[in-house]
Amino acid sequence: MAGSYVTINAQDGGQFRAYLALPKAGKGPGIVLCQEIFGVNAYVRETADYYAEEGYVVLAPDLFWRMEPHVDMGYSPEEWQRAFGYFQNFNVDKGIEDIAATVKAMRARSDCTGKVGVLGHCLGGKLAYLTAARVDVDAAVGYYGVGIEGSLAEAKNIKCPTVLHFAELDKYCDANARNQIIAAFKDRPDIETYVYPGVDHAFARTMGEHFDKPASIMAHSRSIAVFRRALGPHFDLSALWDAHCYHEFATRDVAATMKTMVDQPYVNHIPTMTGGVGQKELARFYQHHFVNANPADTKLIPISRTVGADRVVDEMLFCFTHDREIDWMLPGVKPTGKYVEIPLVAIVCFRGDKLYHEHIYWDQASVLVQIGLLDPKGLPTAGNETAKKLLDEKQPSNTLMKRWAESAGK
Structure with a gap:
């Protein structure tokens, strides 16, 4: 872990913490990183550090704090069961409010150069999509978001460039769901959708059994491309x-x-x-x-x-x-x-x-x-x-x- 924790004020009272990763330059555009169902765990922190190395100030908020603060789990069978319990009881609308509070906190930081994007995987992939629809952000990237097809009515509200990554073999977002999502954006050049053949859900999770390096590399390049265009920083x-x-x-x-x-x-x-x-x-x-x-x-x-x-x-x-x-x-x-x-x-x-x-x-x-x-x-x-x-x-x-x-x- 290269970063530290900061405290964010919730919109409706209370506080929650967020993992903060800073670039070596000490400042840069902001990215709010939305967690998976395992909390702000080692993989989320690793991802935050990775994007900090790319030149971004990254905040990964603890979105389960209303149920239990500081959730940080691995991937054992017991932890999977516990994680699905959190997922089933998670209030998505409150989660988006907490992401909005984190975006606000990011914009107020002296080390953030102004523009802020959102990034998420799994549960966080859907949250990134909904954040693009409900919150003033400058770019959004979602990896294998679960349940986006149920919220397509909100697509018209997305005003920022957005990239959505999908896994061909993902049972949590199967071909039927994926096709609905892709069809909804076929006339939206500002919203890019990509399907990665032969890979499963969580193909970008380095600590997971479905990690696929080629797909992860390709997806990261596409993600960085939209963040560079919308947020910077721009390097020669x-x-x-x-x-x-x-x-x-x-x-x-x-x-x-x-x-x-x-x-x-x-x-x-x-x-x-x-x-x-x-x-x-x-x-x-x-x-x-x-x-x-x-x-x-x-x-x-x-x-x-x-x-x-x-x-x-x-x-x-x-x-x-x-x-x-x-x-x-x-x-x-x-x-x-x-x-x-x-x-x-x-x-x-x-x-x-x-x-x-x-x-x-x-x-x-x-x-x-x-x-x-x-x-x-x-x-x-x-x-x-x-x-x-x-x-x-x-x-x-x-x-x-x-x-x-x-x-x-x-």
């Missing part, structure tokens, strides 16, 4: 990536490189499975096997760059002379003196204004052909022809397809 991800590469390849300064990254980053060079996870191991990798181990004539030639809400996709040519052992690309291969030009793609994900991870892809077979370790004869691979064709699309196509001539004139 392209410039941040350029600064990182500058320290990697120009100054070759490992300490400066690591300062551009989050506390627990990772790098994965997909073809060779090289890189590192966490500050210590990644710094070790950079220091001894990457930053100070690239050939002297290493050159990056930019081809295209796509900048999203939380990531940069960079397409480039990576050029070098194999004058030393390159641990990350050609581990264990002694220098051949060969010149290599290879198309390379980097997918770089950010959390806030820091790099979180890099997924780097290239055609390893083409590298091996160019240094003479792989004979391309009879194999569907090529050498530096791949780089030449990337720069000039008029270079011959289909040269590896023996059957290409058979379709001539057809």
Whole structure:
């Protein structure tokens, strides 16, 4: 737990607490995080800390306080039974009032830059939807909200950009319910709905049995996109990536490189499975096997760059002379003196204004052909022809397809 607790004044008297997570910058736009049926538990606090890392001031109010304050449960069978008891006795209207009070408290905070969004999962997913309809918020995101189909009459009151995530296999929001919700918003471009195939309810809950990392990653990117557009903060991800590469390849300064990254980053060079996870191991990798181990004539030639809400996709040519052992690309291969030009793609994900991870892809077979370790004869691979064709699309196509001539004139 990286945050702390603060006290919120209820609209009808009384007080309840909320978990507060602050970004490293000390201020930012606000997000009110609505709990699941297990109270403000470890997963809710983890989610709050996660969004704080993205640059937000986050408040997660204790919405069960009227029944029992400070509910904080795990996922044992006994706790599940207890959680459903709270769910069945929960007063949704009072819950929305408490969320409204939390939004008001958020806007009054000196560390909140003004705009406030709402986010919720499960029970919180429905509450996020109802908050968008009843409370003055600037954006809303709901994950697998339970029971939204019963409140579609309130959809017309939603004035803020909203994203709703659904799980294909969710028995709490089945296909019939999901289709009703999606149909209600088919003419509302400001309300996005997404269905994640093959996953179940709570696919984003890292501590649950149905956690699905690919769906969770995709959903988070979509959530961050709407929050960035509606609330900010706005970071120049392209410039941040350029600064990182500058320290990697120009100054070759490992300490400066690591300062551009989050506390627990990772790098994965997909073809060779090289890189590192966490500050210590990644710094070790950079220091001894990457930053100070690239050939002297290493050159990056930019081809295209796509900048999203939380990531940069960079397409480039990576050029070098194999004058030393390159641990990350050609581990264990002694220098051949060969010149290599290879198309390379980097997918770089950010959390806030820091790099979180890099997924780097290239055609390893083409590298091996160019240094003479792989004979391309009879194999569907090529050498530096791949780089030449990337720069000039008029270079011959289909040269590896023996059957290409058979379709001539057809």
